[in-house]
Amino acid sequence: MQAQAMSQQKADKVVDARGMACPGPLLEAKRAMASVPIRGVMEVISSDEGTATDVPLWAKKVGHEYLGTVADAGFWRIFVRRMK
Amino acid sequence: MASAALPTVLPHEITTGAEAASVPATGEPKVEGLSMVVFSGELDKVLAAFIIANGAAAMDLPVHMFFTFWGLNVLRRNGSVRVARKKTTMESMFGAMMPKGVDHLHLSELNMAGLGTRLMKREMAKKHVDTLAHLVKTAQEQGVQLIACTMTMDLMGIRKEELIEGITLGNVASFIDAADRSRISLFI
Numbered sequence: 001m002q003a004q005a006m007s008q009q010k011a012d013k014v015v016d017a018r019g020m021a022c023p024g025p026l027l028e029a030k031r032a033m034a035s036v037p038i039r040g041v042m043e044v045i046s047s048d049e050g051t052a053t054d055v056p057l058w059a060k061k062v063g064h065e066y067l068g069t070v071a072d073a074g075f076w077r078i079f080v081r082r083m084k
Numbered sequence: 085m086a087s088a089a090l091p092t093v094l095p096h097e098i099t100t101g102a103e104a105a106s107v108p109a110t111g112e113p114k115v116e117g118l119s120m121v122v123f124s125g126e127l128d129k130v131l132a133a134f135i136i137a138n139g140a141a142a143m144d145l146p147v148h149m150f151f152t153f154w155g156l157n158v159l160r161r162n163g164s165v166r167v168a169r170k171k172t173t174m175e176s177m178f179g180a181m182m183p184k185g186v187d188h189l190h191l192s193e194l195n196m197a198g199l200g201t202r203l204m205k206r207e208m209a210k211k212h213v214d215t216l217a218h219l220v221k222t223a224q225e226q227g228v229q230l231i232a233c234t235m236t237m238d239l240m241g242i243r244k245e246e247l248i249e250g251i252t253l254g255n256v257a258s259f260i261d262a263a264d265r266s267r268i269s270l271f272i
Contacts, residue, residue, distance in 0.1 A: 020212040023138045027222060030142040054139075061143040 006068040009079050011043035012036050018047040018075055026058055029080070033064070036082045041067065044078045050074040052076040109240035116144040117266030124272055125154030125183060126192035127201060127216065133272045140268070141226035148262035150254070151225075152233035155272075158220070158242065159232055159247045160185045167243045175241020182240070185248070188217040192238060224250050231258055 016026035067079035194200035
């Protein structure tokens, strides 16, 4: 997906994990995903750059679809679609 | 046993690492999982162990952590506990000299008689790194299995009632069983 389109992506659930350190954002993402409807989209916002690497890996591992990441000023917005 | 010649390995019998890993000697297929021996009772190493365990659990891997030797202290309750069976002098000494639980562990480096550990904890709070106590609680909530080594408990006179809730007791076979069924196995 294009970066432009990604920044317009709507989310059913937004997890603001800014300020949290590893493994906080990942655990928050996992916890929040339970309340996202199947095929719904979750957005994880993190100020920890490692999260932008980790959340896509987590999504792949547990069977969700990683949609893309938008780098903002000092934080990252990571979009994942719940698949199951 | 010198006469027992090693069998010749025929080319078709050579397996790749990946194939070998999926067929352990017991014949039970290896599943994705993490097993860990927590031997260290040092704050930084135990933090690393629990961060890895929580990450693995979040990625849906079954996780087993075995606490042995100094690592057993991680599972101790804070404060004094009345034990059912009286301790020997030696056991009481061990109990008094070793840290009672997650809040009393020290760094493996730069401890500086406790000053370094205090400064590190302050820095962790400032930078929103979870406390060890919180990581242990989260691990338990995520279904991470915490197993206390009964040999160490016996050796150091640590009783079950001195450990936190939700601990399973086991020995080397418990670890080998979990390790044999998990792809990732660590000794910390």
